[in-house]
Amino acid sequence: MSVDWPLWEVFVRSKGGLAHRHVGSVHAPDAELALRHARDTYTRRMEGVSLWVVPSAEIVASDPEQAGELFEPAESKIYRHPTFYDIPDEVKHI
Amino acid sequence: MTRRSPAKAGVQERASAAVAAPWTPAFAGEQADPRTEYLLRLGDDSLILGQRLSEWCGHAPALEVDLSLANLALDLVGQATLLLGEAGDGDRLAFHRDVLDFRNCLLVEQPNGDFARTIARHLLFSTWQHMLFERLTQSADRFLVEFASKAVKEVAYHRELSSEWTVRLGDGTEESARRMAEGLDWCWRFVPELFEVDESLEALIANGMAPDPREFEDEYRTAIANVLAEAKLEIPADQRPIRGGRRGHHSEHLGHLLAVMQFLPRTYPDATW
Numbered sequence: 001m002s003v004d005w006p007l008w009e010v011f012v013r014s015k016g017g018l019a020h021r022h023v024g025s026v027h028a029p030d031a032e033l034a035l036r037h038a039r040d041t042y043t044r045r046m047e048g049v050s051l052w053v054v055p056s057a058e059i060v061a062s063d064p065e066q067a068g069e070l071f072e073p074a075e076s077k078i079y080r081h082p083t084f085y086d087i088p089d090e091v092k093h094i
Numbered sequence: 095m096t097r098r099s100p101a102k103a104g105v106q107e108r109a110s111a112a113v114a115a116p117w118t119p120a121f122a123g124e125q126a127d128p129r130t131e132y133l134l135r136l137g138d139d140s141l142i143l144g145q146r147l148s149e150w151c152g153h154a155p156a157l158e159v160d161l162s163l164a165n166l167a168l169d170l171v172g173q174a175t176l177l178l179g180e181a182g183d184g185d186r187l188a189f190h191r192d193v194l195d196f197r198n199c200l201l202v203e204q205p206n207g208d209f210a211r212t213i214a215r216h217l218l219f220s221t222w223q224h225m226l227f228e229r230l231t232q233s234a235d236r237f238l239v240e241f242a243s244k245a246v247k248e249v250a251y252h253r254e255l256s257s258e259w260t261v262r263l264g265d266g267t268e269e270s271a272r273r274m275a276e277g278l279d280w281c282w283r284f285v286p287e288l289f290e291v292d293e294s295l296e297a298l299i300a301n302g303m304a305p306d307p308r309e310f311e312d313e314y315r316t317a318i319a320n321v322l323a324e325a326k327l328e329i330p331a332d333q334r335p336i337r338g339g340r341r342g343h344h345s346e347h348l349g350h351l352l353a354v355m356q357f358l359p360r361t362y363p364d365a366t367w
Contacts (some may be wrong), residue, residue, distance in 0.1 A: 036255055036258065040165050
């Protein structure tokens with residue numbers, strides 16, 4: 001049966017103030033049941049306070065074949081990391 | 095280690111149960127005091143339906159549904175643990191009573207059938223259980239208030255889930271609609287028992303410990319009718335009601351369920367988890 005059901009990506013907010021995080025996917029015939037399935041599959045052990053489900057087909061993904069041109073150029077730009085500043089000892093919480 | 099025959103172990107267990115258990119039926123069919131009786135009725139409803147649903151584990155139509163049904167089963171077994179634990183020694187009551195001493199309604203012991211019949215049974219039972227537990231949060235009995243306040247949230251979810259599935263199957267394909275209608279038809283004759291009030295329950299209603307189910311029967315029938323209307327299903331024709339579960343008069347199906355559920359602790363009484 002699940003073969004006929006579309007796939008939904010599941011996002012869980014683990015507690016108030018944190019962002020929803022992708023945790024996996026479920027099959028379901030429609031959005032409401034996708035939420036039910038997500039609840040029963042991914043929040044059985046108090047993992048979350050909020051759920052999102054998104055049709056997997058609606059996710060626009062980057063092409064793995066383009067990973068080189070998309071991501072490698074960033075590797076040689078270490079000056080983009082803010083690691084060249086001396087932080088005074090008195091400054092906390094940075 | 096010497097091997098003991100299951101039959102012999104069972105006899106010895108029953109003998110020791112008479113000494114050890116806080117409440118032990120002296121003989122089949124005897125009623126406990128009204129409060130204990132009520133705890134057994136509610137606890138056995140949850141226990142037997144929990145056991146029934148767990149039979150789906152590994153067999154549901156989809157992995158997600160498998161998990162979903164197992165979650166419902168776990169909620170119910172958890173409720174049974176609390177209720178039977180309040181009635182006496184919960185494990186003894188669950189595993190060392192025979193068919194005639196069980197007080198669950200007949201609806202919950204009915205075989206799963208196909209997925210649609212399981213959903214029909216769950217819709218009819220959880221809608222009743224939800225309306226009952228909502229009122230039980232106002233009980234004069236402190237334990238029942240605490241119990242119901244926790245369980246009512248679980249049962250609200252059960253009711254919503256089975257309503258949603260009823261709508262999808264009823265308003266789905268020709269086959270799913272036919273199966274859903276057949277499932278409802280099978281379960282329908284067990285509904286009147288849910289609203290039965292006998293002398294034992296009357297006593298609890300009188301002192302404010304238990305809600306009177308007759309007071310929400312109209313609301314129940316309306317709620318079920320609304321779900322069925324949304325599911326584009328007919329309300330099943332009324333059949334001759336079958337009752338007797340609350341007095342220990344069960345269908346042949348319960349014995350088979352108990353045989354599976356009870357064989358291990360009865361065969362190996364000393365087994366530990």
